[in-house]
Amino acid sequence: ARNYNISVIPGDGIGKEVMPEGIRVLERAASLYGFTIAQKWQDFACCDYYVKHGQMMPDDWKDQIGKPDAIFFGAVGWPNTVPDHISLWGSLLQFRREYDQYVNLRPVRLMPGVPCPLVGREPGDIDFWVVRENTEGEYSSVGGKMFPGTDREIVIQETVMTRHGTDRVLRYAFDLAATRTRKHVTSATKSNGIAITMPWWDERVEEMAKNYPTVTHDKYHIDILTAQFVLNPDRFDVVVASNLFGDILSDLGPACTGTIGVAPSGNINPDGTHPSLFEPVHGSAPDIAGKGIANPVGQIWSAAMMLEHLGEAEAAAAIMRAVETVLAEPGLRTGDLKGTANTAQCGRAIAEAL
Amino acid sequence: ARNYNISVIPGDGIGKEVMPEGIRVLERAASLYGFTIAQKWQDFACCDYYVKHGQMMPDDWKDQIGKPDAIFFGAVGWPNTVPDHISLWGSLLQFRREYDQYVNLRPVRLMPGVPCPLVGREPGDIDFWVVRENTEGEYSSVGGKMFPGTDREIVIQETVMTRHGTDRVLRYAFDLAATRTRKHVTSATKSNGIAITMPWWDERVEEMAKNYPTVTHDKYHIDILTAQFVLNPDRFDVVVASNLFGDILSDLGPACTGTIGVAPSGNINPDGTHPSLFEPVHGSAPDIAGKGIANPVGQIWSAAMMLEHLGEAEAAAAIMRAVETVLAEPGLRTGDLKGTANTAQCGRAIAEAL
Numbered sequence A, B: 001a002r003n004y005n006i007s008v009i010p011g012d013g014i015g016k017e018v019m020p021e022g023i024r025v026l027e028r029a030a031s032l033y034g035f036t037i038a039q040k041w042q043d044f045a046c047c048d049y050y051v052k053h054g055q056m057m058p059d060d061w062k063d064q065i066g067k068p069d070a071i072f073f074g075a076v077g078w079p080n081t082v083p084d085h086i087s088l089w090g091s092l093l094q095f096r097r098e099y100d101q102y103v104n105l106r107p108v109r110l111m112p113g114v115p116c117p118l119v120g121r122e123p124g125d126i127d128f129w130v131v132r133e134n135t136e137g138e139y140s141s142v143g144g145k146m147f148p149g150t151d152r153e154i155v156i157q158e159t160v161m162t163r164h165g166t167d168r169v170l171r172y173a174f175d176l177a178a179t180r181t182r183k184h185v186t187s188a189t190k191s192n193g194i195a196i197t198m199p200w201w202d203e204r205v206e207e208m209a210k211n212y213p214t215v216t217h218d219k220y221h222i223d224i225l226t227a228q229f230v231l232n233p234d235r236f237d238v239v240v241a242s243n244l245f246g247d248i249l250s251d252l253g254p255a256c257t258g259t260i261g262v263a264p265s266g267n268i269n270p271d272g273t274h275p276s277l278f279e280p281v282h283g284s285a286p287d288i289a290g291k292g293i294a295n296p297v298g299q300i301w302s303a304a305m306m307l308e309h310l311g312e313a314e315a316a317a318a319i320m321r322a323v324e325t326v327l328a329e330p331g332l333r334t335g336d337l338k339g340t341a342n343t344a345q346c347g348r349a350i351a352e353a354l
C-alpha cells in the first residue's frame, strides 16, 4: 500500500486560498491512482501566528511537524503586520536550512493558454529548469553595522559559499541535465564584478563538469543572462545558480512564460534525510488576498512536483495534463490569465479533468 | 568658445570598431553646433596592453589622462588572454572608483526600428532610467578563502554599503525623478532575503523620500522586479538600485527594448570633481569582433549622453534624432537589428543624418 504522510502549511494571504485547491487535486489523484495521503495541517509559519505568539513558529516546530514524507506549503508574508525579513527568516528560510533543502528546483515552461509576453513563442519552445542553491551564499545572516545612525554608517553583509554546499547543487544540476535530451548546463556567474566568490564558483563548475563527459556546459554573467532569458529563452536546458541569482532567474523565467501565478517549486533535500517542501513561486499577494480570485495552478503544479518526488510519476503526469486542459479554456482559468473563473472554480475544473 | 577636451579609450574587441563611429558623429556635431572637441587617445585599459606590460594600465594612468572634461570609452575584456575579473578590476572598475563616478545612469527606451521582444509594445511605451550605485555594495574586494583547496573550503565576500555612498545615489535618483513628468522612483531591494544590507537600504530610501514631497516612490524585491520589467515595463520612471541589482536591471531593461547593442551609459561624478565616463552597455563581444559588423549605436548614443553632460543639449538631441532616423531604415542599421549595413555604414549614415 502506498500511503504518504504530508505536512500541510497554508501560511498567509492567498496561501490560505490556493491550498484547499491543491489538496482537492491531491485527494482526487490519490483516489484515482490508488494511494493515500494523510494530512497534518499546521497553523504556524504565518503572520497570524506571529501576532498571537511573537514568533513565526513554536519552539518545538520540528516535533510538531514530525517526520512527514513531504511538506506542502502555501505562501508566507504579511508585511502590514510583520516585516518580510522577519516572517521569511522565521519560517520558509528556516525550513530550507534546518531541513537542508539544498536544491530549489523550478521549471520554466510555456503552457498552452497562458499568454506569453514574448513575441512569437509557442508552447514547447520554452522548457527548462532552474536549479538554485537554497541554503547559503548571498542569503547569510552574517554581518552588521558600524557607526549606526551616523553619517559614517557602514553596513556589511557577507556572502558565504562552501565547497560542500556548492558542489552538491552543481552535482544535482549536472545529474538532472544528464537525464534530459539536450544535456546542457548553463551556469549563472558574475565573476567579472563579484571578484572573490564568483571566480571560485566558476572553478567549481569546471571541476564538476569533468565528471560528466556527455553533458555540455557554458556560463553567462547574471546581467547578460537575464537579457538572454528575454531574447533567447529557447536556448536553455538546465540553469544552475547561487541562491540570489537563482531567486532572480526563477521569477524572471516564469514571467517570460506569462505569469509567476502558475509556477511551482520544490525545496528539495535530495539525500532524503529530511522532508522536502513544495510551494508555488508566487507569494501571499496581499493586494488580491481575501477575494477568492487567486490562481490555484501554482499550488496544484506544486502538488504534481511533490507526487513526482514521492514516486507517483503517473499521477503527477495526469495532474499536468489536467492543468493543460483547463488552462486552454478561458471559462476555467482565473482573471490573471484573462479567464473568468475564480479560485475554487479553477481548482474544481482541474480535479474533474483528472 | 566652447572647447572640450576628451580622453578617448577604445579598449578591446568591438570597442575598437565602434569608437571611430562615435568620434565621427561627435566631430560632425561639433562642426554643426559650433564647439570643438580635442581628443587624447589612450592605448591602455585594454588586454593588448596587459599582454605587453603585465597590467591593464600604466602606474601613472591618472597623469596620462590628465584633467579631461569627460572620458569616452569603448569596451574592455578579452577573456582568451586575460580573465575578466582582472581586466575589469584593472580598468573600468578602477575608473569608477578612483574618479568617484558614483552614478551609473542608463536609459531604457524603446526606439523605432528596434524589434521589441515583448508583445504589443510601441516606441513611447517604454521610457525610463536606471540609476545604479557604481562604487561600492556587492562589488567589493573584501573577503577571502578558508581551507582553500580542501573539502572544507569556505569562500567569503563582503557586501559593503555606506550611508555616504547610498544617500548620494538615492538623492541623484530623486532629483532626476523630480525633473520628469511622472516623478516616480522605484527602489530595487531584496530585504526579505538579504537581511542585513537591504532592510537598511529600504530605510535610507524612506528617509530620502521625505525630502521630495512631489515625488512618489515604491519598492520591489529584485526577483519580482525583473519579472515586472518583462510584464509591465511601462510602469517605470526612475529605478534606483545597488551596484549588482543595477547591473542586472540595466542589461535586462535594454534587452526588453530589443537589444543591448544600442544602449548607452554614463558613469557620472555628479560633483564635477573628477571626469565622468561614457560607454556603451555592451561589452567587447569577442564572438563578432574583427568583422566590422558591430552595431555602433551604443557608442554614438553614449556620445549624445556625454554632450548632454557637457552642456551641449541641442547637439545631443540632434544626435538622438539622427539615430532614430537611421534605425528606422533597414538598409542603414546593422545585422543584429535585421539590417544590412556594416559598422561604418551605419555610423556614416548617422553622421550624415545629423
Ligand SMILES: CC(C)[C@H](C(=O)O)[C@@H](O)C(=O)O
Pocket (backbone or CB within 6 Å): A192, A193, A223, B088, B247
Ligand atoms: C564588465 C562588468 C564588470 C560591468 C559591471 O558589471 O559593472 C558591466 O557588466 C557593466 O555593467 O558595466
Ligand SMILES: CC(C)[C@H](C(=O)O)[C@@H](O)C(=O)O
Pocket (backbone or CB within 6 Å): A088, A247, B192, B193, B223
Ligand atoms: C520570500 C523570499 C525570501 C523567497 C526567496 O527569496 O527565496 C522567495 O522569493 C522565493 O523565491 O522563494
